Amino acid sequence: MTADAALPHTDAAQRLRDWLRPHRRVFVLTGAGLSTGSGIPHYRDETGAWQRKPPIEYRAFVGDARARARYWARSFVGWPAFARARPNPGHAALAQWQARTPDTALVTQNVDGLHARAGSRDVIDLHGCLDQVVCLDCGAQRPREAVQAELAARNPDWTGLDAALLPDGDADLEGLAFERFVAPVCEACGGLVKPDVVFFGENVPRPRVAAAQQALAQADAMLVVGSSLMVYSGYRFARAAREAGLPLALLNRGVTRADDIATLKLPADCAATLVAAIGD
Template sequence: MTEQLLADWFAAHPRLLVITGAGCSTEVGIPDYRDEQGQWKRPQPVTYQAFMGDALVRKRYWARSMLGWRVMGQAQPGRAHRALALLEQQGRIELLITQNVDGLHSAAGSRSSLDLHGRIDTVRCMDCGRRLARSQLQQSLLARNPHWAQLYAAPAPDGDADLEHENFSAFEVPACPHCSTGMLKPDVVFYGESVPRERVEQAMAALERADGLLIAGSSLMVYSGFRFAQAAARQGKSLIAINQGVTRADDLLEFKLEMDVGQALLSMARAT
């Protein structure tokens, strides 16, 4: 019954805008931030203002990131990523908007995709604007902080790690290798930072062309993603969600399937 409901909706809406969230990546070992009630499971992530304004915050961030990269840097696409890449190949996706920063949709083969919050595998200098691979920075962090490399910390969302009770002031963070002095920041949108206008405009233009909106593995509790559900509702377009738990858009949805997002999408991709 559930699969038939989804199949009928897919048949009635041949060209989709898709918004994905952390639920697409939990099966490959990347933790999420929220529980099924949409509440925080852990302390909120570092804000843009704190990262930019406090050297100790940056040291703590990069120390935890150095350990968290063990999981994030090796993660491979799961069923949801592969299914959405297949649906794109079948001509069913106008644009895939991901709120994740792990790059796994691109790794799975999705080409018509938008990394709304940026990519964690890239680092940007806040002075000269040059970018470098996160894997390159990892080697520099390990070389400067060999003692920290021996520590264990459980993986946390977005390449973070649960490392506490350390004196982070001793951690060494390299400057930009291009300009030699610039501050390095992950090329992602932090809390308290705005999504670049051109990304929002690209997503809104794709929504205009789409027949319906599919929310996959996201509670949409963050406004940067929720705005597209609001826009779809204003345009009179059908919205559905595949998500285990509440979403901020529940009252806008035609229906919601509380089931494994990878399983559901793979069934649809194979049936299309």
């Protein structure tokens, strides 16, 4: 596959405005490409291929103590930069548009919580949010910031390491003695804890899927922003939209899994296009 030639955002914005004009109930699905303007990198290049090694899988996290320690070490180093990320103009434009068109549904594959911080309401965080940690044994939750403080106290030698931020809030660390890193445990029961997000190989919770499906059933069009849709949890909604006869627009700089079924493809900058097309 090769990426589409990029469109100037002004041209893309005009085409998006024209496409949106007859629709009042739009189902919007966003992905990592929208948050790059907030300093959070994306997973894939413009051909849809992984730019780095894929994220840790759920089976490895729960079954391999060293893999789990490696994950938490990378998360500990990457969290401060991830937590500093702020909504960008693309998030703000969607929040403003949603306020003007209350029947707009917003579903995101991102785990950064930036839509809610930009003012969007009733966001369906399909893959969860990194700002919470959950116990896999008793279900107790804690804020990620509290876990960060615990990790700092248990692992003082890891404080201050400098590494590139990765899409899931962890850092690009390799070749270190990860087995020395002390991973967090549940305060309530001492059980295994993980960020309250969906890892690869883990199912999206059924209530979230059901809420998104209900929103799509009430929509008259679907807009994808900044997602390659290579992950089935997002692609399923694009496919369902077309099977229901809904128009499907894709605003994404590179190749997507739904290119062959879309009714409009806009290979342009997500934030700039949204601001020009729907921002106040």
